[in-house]
Amino acid sequence: MEFEGDDPNKNDYDSPNAASYAEEELDDDRTVELFLSLLGRSPHTLNNYKRAIKQFREHIACKRLKDVTWRDLEEYKLGLIRGKASRSAKPLASASVAALIAPLKSLFKWGSDPNVALFPRNPTSSVKLPQVKVTSTHHFLTRKETGHLLDRLRQSGTRDFLIGLSLVTLGLRVSELAAIRWIDFRSDAAETSIWLNVVRGKGGKERNVKVPRELWRWLSDYRALTNAAGPTCEPETRVFPISTRQIERIIKQAAAQCLAKSPTPHWLRHTNATLALLRGASLQQVQETLGHTHINTTQRYLHTVDQLKKTATDFVEETLLELLEGT
Secondary structure, three states: OOOOOOOOOOOOOOOOOHHHHOOOOOOHHHHHHHHHHHHOOOHHHHHHHHHHHHHHHHHOOOOOHHHOOHHHHHHHHHHHHHOOOOOOOOOOOHHHHHHHHHHHHHHHHHHOOOOOOOOOOOOOOOOOOOOOOOOOOOOOOOHHHHHHHHHHHHHHOHHHHHHHHHHHHHOOOHHHHHHOEHHHEEEOOOOOOEEEEEOOOHHHOOEEEEEOHHHHHHHHHHHHHHHHHOOOOOOOOEOOOOOHHHHHHHHHHHHHOOOOOOOOHHHHHHHHHHHHHHOOOOHHHHHHHHOOOOHHHHHHHHHHHHHOOOOHHHHHHHHHHHHHHOO
16 A cells, blocks of 8 residues: 655755754754655645644654654554554554654654754664555456446536546546646647546656547536636646545545445545556556556455466366366
């Protein structure tokens, strides 16, 4: 599983020289503010980091960040697992614990860097993230289920239909979909294809995703309808000017009326990868579309695809049926 902010051991921020801070000691508020400003991540990731750091600081009360020890972090992690340190007062799943600890590992790794030297040591160096069970092998829709969901979304209106169609066709994260502007679409040099420049991707990374011709036609028609119904859509206007929570609600409500499953928008991203691999797309093509940093993350979808192929039991059954038919 990938987390927003991904690898806490990776240095993606710009480390300023220690001389910048030699004249004064920063308080913890300014330290956190500086860290977040140098992180270079998407607004969604920054909000997650900000929340995680704030929650930890509330847990350690008046203790300064520079005085935090390995024991403080391990006790906090254990408290999250057992529910004593979680805001809900309930035990948190491994993925939720990891999402709260990973930003702390990034913060202390940055602050203890010799070029920054805001912390005397990195107390998270021996703190391990909890093992997260990969569940995405089951979190996808079949071709028929996808069709049912899109039909139901179409009944809700053009906007809702295009939200679902864009998620499953382009393999976008919900935060990426909500951030798309009309100016982010461009034609290639030969003017034969339309590409979407995802500029607010995970970890602040950019990538280009090809927009299939039929989807672009529907999006263009939707823009024309939107212009006819109100003020003209400027290039900087968001295609779907609603929140990620609203998008999640749209998918959830539509699925409740037509499916036995309860998919989230992220399920449609998994569905994109599964359907692409089933149709013959290479692992590298899927990796580029989804924007995975590591091919290992993309490879997990192969397990789902392999389950849909013939297995040893199928071959045995064929042999037995031939024997039984011959008797």
